[in-house]
Amino acid sequence: MTRIKICGITREQDLHTVAHSGADAIGFVFYEKSPRHVSLPQATELAHAVPPFVSLVGLFVNPSVESVHEVLAQVSLDVLQFHGEESPQFCAQFGMPYLKAVRVKVGVDLLQYAAEYKDAQGLLLDAFVEGTQGGTGESFDWSLIPQSLPLPVILSGGLHAANVTEAIKQVRPYAVDVSSGVEAQKGIKDAAKVAAFINEVKSIDVQLSR
Secondary structure (H helix, E strand, O other): OOEEEEEOOOOHHHHHHHHHHOOOEEEEEOOOOOOOEOOHHHHHHHHOOOOOOOEEEEEEOOOOHHHHHHHHHHOOOOEEEEOOOOOHHHHHOOOOOEEEEEEEOOOOOHHHHHHHOOOOOEEEEEEOOOOOOOOOOOOOOHHHOOOOOOOOEEEOOOOOOOOHHHHHHHHOOOEEEEOHHHEEEOOEEOHHHHHHHHHHHHHHHHHHHO
């Protein structure tokens, strides 16, 4: 069963749409340079609308220790997601489950990343685009992912309803993560695209389980 995370939620109506459509996790972006950034007051209010059994993930890019603690003091996150150059020690110091994002390109050693970040819940694999830290809508060559990675793979980068079936067939990830692929515009989700994406994931899961 492939888990589904929808990232970049900025509005309560989108949060409800995503949760009721069957997403397993929702992502808030605490990175000010992102068009999907949420302020702390905004995130605090949105967090109260998250229904039971839906995980809340906070995305950070090279944050200060203080800024992470400030978010954790006000927002009930379940998982931390680090998208910058954070060390394994930095990621682990908060005593919470965390995901380490890796921007994949030729020459990136994912087995080495898995060894270094062995305490992570999983590796979130995104496309490498120079000068950005994710959320680009670009995909990458999935054949660069080793079959033998010892950590769960959360596949990200340019996913949408038209390619997620092939992605799951090829990679067999633990989860898929989508943001721009289900948007009407940056930070605004499209209910029809959300439903189509989730339906595709659930359909291929049924096929693969036969």
